[in-house]
Amino acid sequence: MTPSLAFLNFGGGDGPPALTGGHPPRVTNLRLYDLETLPGDALQQWRAILVPCHVDQRFLQSRRPHLERYLLNGGTLVVNGHVAYPFLCWLQPFEAAPALGLEGLRVHRAAPHPIFAGVDAEHMTFRRGVAGFYARGANPVPHGALVLNTLGPERLPIDWLLELPGGGRLLVHSGNDLWMFAGGHDSAARILPQLLDWLEEERK
Known part of the structure; x- marks a missing residue:
C-alpha cells in the first residue's frame, strides 16, 4: 500500500530514515523538482506533505498556485524552518528572536494538541543539554491560526x-x-510518531 504521506526531498538519497526508512515506510519520498512536471491535481494523492527546513523556497514560490490549491482542496502541509521566500499566501518572512540568553530560548506550551501530547517543554528547549535547537525565532501567524508553542x-x-x-x-x-x-x-x-499518527488519522 502506498503511504498517504510524502516527504518533499530537496537532497539526494531516499529521505530521512526516521520518515522513509520503515518497513513498510509510513512516508514516501517525493522529489522536490518533480513538482514542476506533476500534472494538475496530482498532489491530492497525498493526505499530507512534509516540507524540510532547507528546501528550495524560491522554487516553491514558482509552485505557489499549485500548493495553495492543494491546501484549499483539503491537503495538509507541514512546513519547517525559517520562511525566507513566502511560497504561500499565509506565510510571512521569519523574524529572529531577540538575544535574551537562556530564557529567550525556552519553549512554552500555548495550546494542547495531539502532536505534543506528553512532551515536556523542557525536552524541546534542551537537546543533549544545549538550548536553541528547537527554534530561535518565529514565522508570523496569519489570522485565524492556533498557536501551539511559543518561545x-x-x-x-x-x-x-x-x-x-x-x-x-x-x-x-x-x-x-x-x-x-x-x-x-x-x-x-x-513528536514524530504523534505527528504521523495525527496526519494519518485525519484520512479516516
Missing part, C-alpha cells in the same frame, strides 16, 4: 496550525525539522 518571555509563536475551508491544514514550525528528535531518549521523541 521566550515574549512568547513568539514557533508552532502554529491554520485550518482552511475545505479541510486543508497548514502546520508551521519555525525551527529545525520536527523529525530531528526521533529516536531520542526523552519525551521529545514522541
